[in-house]
Amino acid sequence: MKIVNMKTLNKTQLTQAVQMLTDELPLGWPTLADAEQEVRGRLNPCGTPDCLWRYEGESAFLAAVESGQVVGWGGILPAYGRVCELHPLVVRRDRQGKGVGTMLIGALEDFARAP
Numbered sequence: 001m002k003i004v005n006m007k008t009l010n011k012t013q014l015t016q017a018v019q020m021l022t023d024e025l026p027l028g029w030p031t032l033a034d035a036e037q038e039v040r041g042r043l044n045p046c047g048t049p050d051c052l053w054r055y056e057g058e059s060a061f062l063a064a065v066e067s068g069q070v071v072g073w074g075g076i077l078p079a080y081g082r083v084c085e086l087h088p089l090v091v092r093r094d095r096q097g098k099g100v101g102t103m104l105i106g107a108l109e110d111f112a113r114a115p
Helices: 011-024 032-043 100-113
Strands: 002-005 060-066 069-080 083-091
Touching: 002 100, 011 032, 011 060, 011 069, 011 083, 060 100, 069 100, 083 100
Parallel strands: none
Antiparallel strands: 002 060, 060 069, 069 083
16 A cells, blocks of 8 residues: 555546545535535645645645555645644545554654654
8 A cells, every 4th residue: 555645646546535535424525526626625725737735834635545546545734833634534434444544644644744
């Protein structure tokens, strides 16, 4: 399994990430349109093609990819000063309890600690 910047995902993998929100977190994202808006908004917050993955100095969106399939993803958002909010964190149901979320959180923590 690899942890990658979500900006590097191909269209099929981004669709997997979108579907995962609706499948695993339907209270927050009840429709595919809701989930797609979340993913697009997080990966391109300024709405332009050249928008940076790391914006406002502290945000990151990472995916766990195994055999070309997205099995989980998560992000951190700046909250106040050097404090970050984990939002969202989602793991495909068949991979839950197998360390995917732990691996994502570790990578996001490393990102947050980096200067």
